[in-house]
Amino acid sequence: MENQMIASSNQAVKPPPQNFLNKVKGVFLSVAAKLKEVIYYLRVPSRGAEAEGEVPSHGISDRTKKIVTGVSAIFFLLIILLIAASYLRNMGEKPAEEVKEEDSLQTTIVERKASRYATDEAVLKMEGDVKALEEEMNKEDLEEKSLPPPNLNFDVNFTE
Amino acid sequence: MKYLPLAFVLFLFFLATPAYSQISNSDDFNFQRAYADYIYNFDIYRKANIDYELYRSQYLQFKTLKSQENAYNATLTMLKARDSTVETYLTAIRKKLDETPGADGAKKQILFTKIDPEVTWHIAHSDSLPSAGTLEDLTGDSDAAKVRFQSDVPLFYETLVAVSGGKVIYAREKEEAILTSLKEKIAEISANGDKNTQLIERWILDTEEKIVRSKEKEAEAYSIVAKASGQGSLGAYNEALIKLKEAYQYLKEANSFLEEIITEVKFED
Numbered sequence A: 001m002e003n004q005m006i007a008s009s010n011q012a013v014k015p016p017p018q019n020f021l022n023k024v025k026g027v028f029l030s031v032a033a034k035l036k037e038v039i040y041y042l043r044v045p046s047r048g049a050e051a052e053g054e055v056p057s058h059g060i061s062d063r064t065k066k067i068v069t070g071v072s073a074i075f076f077l078l079i080i081l082l083i084a085a086s087y088l089r090n091m092g093e094k095p096a097e098e099v100k101e102e103d104s105l106q107t108t109i110v111e112r113k114a115s116r117y118a119t120d121e122a123v124l125k126m127e128g129d130v131k132a133l134e135e136e137m138n139k140e141d142l143e144e145k146s147l148p149p150p151n152l153n154f155d156v157n158f159t160e
Numbered sequence B: 001m002k003y004l005p006l007a008f009v010l011f012l013f014f015l016a017t018p019a020y021s022q023i024s025n026s027d028d029f030n031f032q033r034a035y036a037d038y039i040y041n042f043d044i045y046r047k048a049n050i051d052y053e054l055y056r057s058q059y060l061q062f063k064t065l066k067s068q069e070n071a072y073n074a075t076l077t078m079l080k081a082r083d084s085t086v087e088t089y090l091t092a093i094r095k096k097l098d099e100t101p102g103a104d105g106a107k108k109q110i111l112f113t114k115i116d117p118e119v120t121w122h123i124a125h126s127d128s129l130p131s132a133g134t135l136e137d138l139t140g141d142s143d144a145a146k147v148r149f150q151s152d153v154p155l156f157y158e159t160l161v162a163v164s165g166g167k168v169i170y171a172r173e174k175e176e177a178i179l180t181s182l183k184e185k186i187a188e189i190s191a192n193g194d195k196n197t198q199l200i201e202r203w204i205l206d207t208e209e210k211i212v213r214s215k216e217k218e219a220e221a222y223s224i225v226a227k228a229s230g231q232g233s234l235g236a237y238n239e240a241l242i243k244l245k246e247a248y249q250y251l252k253e254a255n256s257f258l259e260e261i262i263t264e265v266k267f268e269d
Helices: A002-013 A017-043 A045-052 A062-111 A121-139 B004-027 B031-062 B065-099 B105-128 B135-192 B198-227 B230-265
Strands: none
Touching (some): A017 A062, A121 B135, A121 B230, B065 B135, B105 B135, B135 B230, B198 B230
C-alpha cells in the first residue's frame, strides 16, 4: 500500500517514460494492425469477410472504411495546416522589414540640418569649382586621337 | 544738327574697332590653324604618293626616258610633300603642347628645343631636293629623310605624352587649389567651434593621399617615355598613356571626395 502511494505520487509529478512509450507503441501497433487488415481485405476480399463473419457486398467492412477515411482526412488536414502556417509566417515577416527601412531613411533626412556654412560664399564657390572641374574631367579625353604620327611611305626605290 | 556728321563718323569708328581686333585675332597662328595646315599637307602627300606609285610602276615596266622623267617628277613632288607633312605635323604638336593648359613649362621648353631643329631640317631638306637629277639621287635623299623621321618618332610620342600629362597637371593643380581653400575654411570652422571637424580632417587626408598616388602614376608615365627609343616608342607611349589615365582616375576620385567634404561642411553634426 505504501509502495503504491509512493508510485502514484511519483506519477502525478512525473509520469514514467516507459509507460508513455508503451502507450505510443500500442497506438502504432493498432494502426499497423488496421492497415494490415485493410491491405488483406484489398488483396483477398473474400477471406477478410470470412474472418469478420460478415460478407459485405464490396469486400471491405464499414469500420475499416471509416478508419482509412479518418486517417487520410487527418493527414491532408495536417498538410494544409502546415502550408497555411508557413504562408502566414512569411506574410507576417516581409512588411515588417520594409517599414523598418522607410523609418530609417526618413530619420536620416529629417535629422540633417543645414549648417551656417551652407550659404557661406567661400563654400559655395568651392562647390561650384568642384562641380565645374568634374564636368571638365568627364569631358576631357587624355589621348590625342587626332594627332597620331603620320603614316608615310619611305620605301623609295626603282629596282624590281 | 551740325554735329550729326561728326557723330556718324564716331559711330563708324566704334563699329570698326572690334572688327579690326577680330581680324587681328584671326591672323594669330594657333593650334587649329597648325592642325588645318597639317591635314591639308597630308592630303597633298597622299595624292603625291599615289602618283609616285603609278609612275614608278610605269617606269619599271617600260624603262623609257619619258617614263623615267615622269617618275622623277612624281618622286620629287612626293618627297617635298612628305617633308611638308612632317614639318606641319611637328608644328601642330608643338602648338598643341604650347596651348595645353597645365603643360609643364620647363618640359615644354626642352621639347621645343628638340622640335624646332627638326622643323628646320625638314624645310631645308625639302629646299635641297634637286629639280633635275637622277632617280638614284632622289632615293638617297629619301633615305636621309627616312633616318631623320625614325629618329623623330620618340620625340612625337614624348610630345604627345607631355600634352596628355598637361591635362592631368591642369586638373591636379585646380584640385590642389580647391583643397587649400577648403583646408583654410575647415581651420576657420574648427577655430569657431561651430562643428566637429575631426571627420572632415580625416577625409582631407584621404583626398590628399589620392592626389599623391596620382602624382606617382604621372611620374611613372614620364619615366616610361624617357626610357623609350626608336621602334619601342609606340608601345612605350601606350604604356605611359595607361599610367596617365590611372593618374587621372585618382584625380577624379579625389574630386568626388572634395564634393563629399563640401557637402559635409554644409550640414550640422
